[in-house]
Amino acid sequence: MLLPNNLVFNMRFRMVLSILAVILIAEVGAAQTPAASISKPAIDPNGESGYRALLSRGYTPLFNGQDLTGWRNPYPHGEAKVVDGEIHLLADKKFFLVTEKTYSDFRVSVEIHLPEGPANSGVMFRCHVDDDAEKKVYGYQAECDGSDRRWSGGFFDEARRRWIWPSTKGRSTDQFLAHAEESQQFFATPRVRNALNRNGWNRYEITCLKDVIRIEVNGVETVRFRDATDASGYIGIQHHGEAGQTYRFRNLFIKELPEIPADRHVALTEQQPVSIKRINETVTQIDFGKAAFGNIVMPVPPGRGTASVHFGEKLKDGRIDQTPPGTVRYGMTPIRLGQQLGNWVVPAPVDTRNVAQSGLMNANPPAVLTPPAWQSVMPFRWVEIEGVAADFPFDLVRRRAAYSATWNDDASAFECSDETLNRIWDLCKYSIKATTFAGVYVDGDRERIPYEADAYLNQLSHYTTDDDVQMAARTFDWLMENGTWPSEWSPHMVFMAHAEWMYSGDTEWLKHRYESLKSKTLMHRSGDDGLVRSDEADQNRHDIVDWPKQERDGFVFTEINTVVNAFHIKAMEQMEEMARAIGKQADAEAFAARVKLARASFQDKLFDQDAGIYRDGIGTDHSSVHANFFPLAFGLVPAEQRDGVLSWLKQKKMQCSVYAAQYFMDALFTAGAGQKALDLILADGDRSWKHMADSGTTISWEAWEMKYKPNQDWNHAWGAAPANLLPRHVLGAQPRTPGWTTATIRPCPGKLMLAHGKVPTPRGPVEIDWTNKATFNLSLSLPEGMSAVVELPAPDDSTGVFVDGAPRAAIQRGDRWHVDGEVTGSVRFEVK
Structure with missing residues (x-):
């Protein structure tokens, strides 16, 4: 029989029909353009692929x-x-x-x-x-x-x-x-x-x-x-x-189904307490130093009756907060006292939302389950054992913490002259490790499902913190089968595939997934001008821009908006690049034509010539930071307009969420405003990673503070963007060609005096050590099989570049020295 949610079902399809009115218009126009050949997946005639x-x-x-x-x-x-x-x-x-x-x-x-x-x-x-x-x-x-x-x-x-x-x-x-x-x-x-x-x-x-x-x-x-x-x-x-x-x-x-990725890809690690404190006659508090997803194993307490184990992420007045705000976790598990010898596992309480496999019709895909053999897990730092005598051997209590089975703490490193930035790196790197517990990237503990944007940010940071990263590809496959609804989340699947290809260089992996990505570009919503349309349902629900809603800097939603179209164009550019890589030349040319059309329309219709910045969309004069840093981060701003957009953005504060801050910071670092990005990361107040690190949390948050997202959780890796921003921009190491055959080394020192670290790649670590004093000096060590193009800071009074003590041809472009040719092995640079 049909379950009694016909109302939900019918409301959903009334909304779908309004969306399809826009699709009808868009597809009629698109049929006369190259979009016709790249709007949906093609099936190989012989079936082998x-x-x-x-x-x-x-x-x-x-x-x-x-x-x-x-x-x-x-x-x-x-x-x-x-x-x-x-x-x-x-x-x-x-x-x-x-x-x-x-x-x-x-x-x-x-x-x-x-x-x-x-x-x-x-x-x-x-x-x-x-x-x-x-x-x-x-x-x-x-x-x-x-x-x-x-x-x-x-x-x-x-x-x-x-x-x-x-x-x-x-x-x-x-x-x-x-x-x-x-x-x-x-x-x-x-x-x-x-x-x-x-x-x-x-x-x-x-x-x-x-x-x-x-x-x-x-x-x-x-x-x-x-x-x-x-x-x-x-x-x-x-x-x-x-x-x-x-x-x-x-x-x-x-x-x-269900798939349980952690079965094969995650291991439980037993951890000793960092401190043990007797709170009163009946309660002992154990601190494990950092939060982790897991449960505990402990000797069987002697006696009769029951006791309680309290798990928590947050303290209040020196005790585990049993009524924490938002989705900050607390739970209690009763245990029996007995005469048995040996240990037993005390599972964490089960949150039914974290195991739901079929939620509301128009809501969440299935939660990612953990192996039944583990028993249930939750994120916690502290436990309080209540009702067990003081002479119990509390020092034998162990936390069983779940991390990626291949995680390597020594794979990456970062240290610089700013101690707060070092603490932020430590927080964000551990946040990535701690959230590998499910075997795929999940959105923290509120729902335990992957979301496309969350997963992409996780992916970027996992690549820069660990040296055996297969979780990104697994998460991509999961999301292709269990996608979510926001408009911009769909192009994130293209970003994920492109990032995996650039990281691994695996064109076979890419070939097996390329066709399915065509449905993720939003092409079906674009018109004959190449721009994506958003109907009323899209504007009210699907177009995210930023999350939560109050982080949108007053963004005005219109039928053709700047943020959704920036994602659309960037996704098509990456599809063109990937199509060429796997020999789909006709597709590549069709994508290139569509990008050219959309870029021209984007600039003509969405750029405010008088103000020198982008509007939120057609039909409004409002300009949010999002309407400007997304195009800048995606390379959509023409060279002659870039300085104006950047100058405007440099006047702004962190007027976006921790999610969108990834792109805001990327835009600033890439456009030559690295010090502005560092200033925002290190800003006083409650809208920075400095505030997050100063709070004492050990896993990054979903939002800057509870008042900005009252239901936020404290174990959300999309809040850990510095885990990739610092290696990619401050140290300056990024892949230039797929599989890291060639790297770009482009440090952004700002006012920092020094930085050194190790960036993992599939070919081995890239090691970087630079000082920024009277001259800029950089020591670079590349793994075998990798070469690098090097761009170095160009102070106003600098005249050239020396490599291993000898002058080296270099061209100054703006605030950068572009060193001639590529380098390999271990090399020393000096800008004089």
Whole structure:
């Protein structure tokens, strides 16, 4: 039956239909531009790349490509045979080929090629078989509709309730007819109506998790529905019964859910207390020095009755705060006193939101689970054991803290002449380590789900703090299957793929994921001028700009806004670059043309010539910091306008959240205002990382202070941006070419007197040591197989660059000396 949240469901699709009105306009215009070839994923005609891609993403084949092992035909009619690695179905009456095994929660992927002429097929899932019935196979089906009706991707209930979404009179039960009009309108919109390639291969992806069902056709979501009729069943494929027709299927894969990445990629580390204090006659407080996700193991306390273990992130008046603000964590677990010998694990209390696999329809994807064998974990620094005698061996209590199994504390280092900056580095580096507990990047402990923007910031900082980083690629795959709703979060998936490629240089990994990224550029919302449109629902909910809302510097939302379009253009630029890297030259040229069009429109329509800065959007004269630092960070500001935008931004304070500050600081460092960036990082007041470090927290916060986000948590790695800003900009090491074959060394010293450190790369560490006194001196050590292009600060009175004591050709451009050629190995530079 349909669960009693029809109201939520119907409200959601009324909103979707308003969005699709904008999509209709956008796609009509885009059809006459190069966008037509790059607006949605393409499927390889021979299927080989799709096969390898699914294996790469952790899927298990349902079909071995050789025979029909694992499948059966419950009908007396119909023929199924294997031809060139495909399953071909032939019949003159309807039949289904089904798996021999049943499945419950999963994501299944199947490619279908319909025959010419009248044709109808589909993928059965959680379906049932009654060998004694005439209609032997019944249950859920994802429709593959070859007719002019074009309901491909629809949700059908074979031999039972028939059409669920869309629904239609005479072919649906009454409970589904309530949304007949809106569901049919939904399938009439171009993006959904044209999702199926009628004369080619089509990829169907169906996700079932608890009662939530999603269907996607060629990357277009056609169904998101709740139905609890079936919790498990078979997978099946259909021949509709047209005589002489051959239906073709290939690349049949499944990934059973839930995935628990920490099973293989995270280890528990037992940690001793830093201090133990008897609070009163019944309570002992244990401090582990820093917060971590975990639980405790302790000897069994003697006696009868029960005691309590209190876990907390925050103290109040010297005790664990049992009513902390926001999502700062506290919990209590009762324990039994007994006569047993040995130790037992005391699990942390379970927050149901952190294990939810199917939340509200229009809310969160599934939470990332931790291994059941661990028992439950939570972030805490202190425990208070209440009700255990004072002579108990509290020094034997251990915290079992969860960190990435490959984390290397010695992989990275940073130290400079400002002690506060050093404390900020320590805080932010540990924040990245502490939040690796789930095996993929999650948004702290409030929801324990990945979000695209959070994950990208985590990724940048993980690369600069650890030397064996596979978590970024895992998180990317997770988010491609469990995406969230904000507009700008979608292009972050392109950023994540590009960053992973630049870090690893792995073009095979990129090839397996490139096509799916086309749906993440927001191209489907762009018009014939190349700019993305935002309808009312986008402006009210999907367009984030910054979070929480009060951090938006008064941003005015309009149909065409600067921030969303800056993300769109940057994502397309990176898609062009990645397309060239994997040999997709036609795509690269199409992206390049689209970027050129969008850049021209962006500058013409969104730049205020009189003020010399960008407006928030078309139809407003308001200019927020976000409308200016995002374009500057993304390299979208023309050279002749850059100084004006930078000058304006240098007058501003930290008028954004800890998330957007990543981009604000990137913009300032890259544009030559490194000292301004350091001033903001180190500013007095409560809107800086200095304030965060001075607070005593040991993991970065989700916001600058509780008053800016009352529900914030204290274990949120998107607040740890200096973990990448300091190595990338102050030390100055960044990849220039994929896989760090070439690096850019571009230190931004500002007023700092010295800095030294170690930046991990897949080829080994880059070691940098510079002093900024009467002259600027830099010692650089590169790992084998890496060369570097070097850009050094150019003080006003400097005349040239010396390398290992000898003059070296260099060109001064603005405030930088660009050293001629590339260097390798260990090199000393001096700017005189």
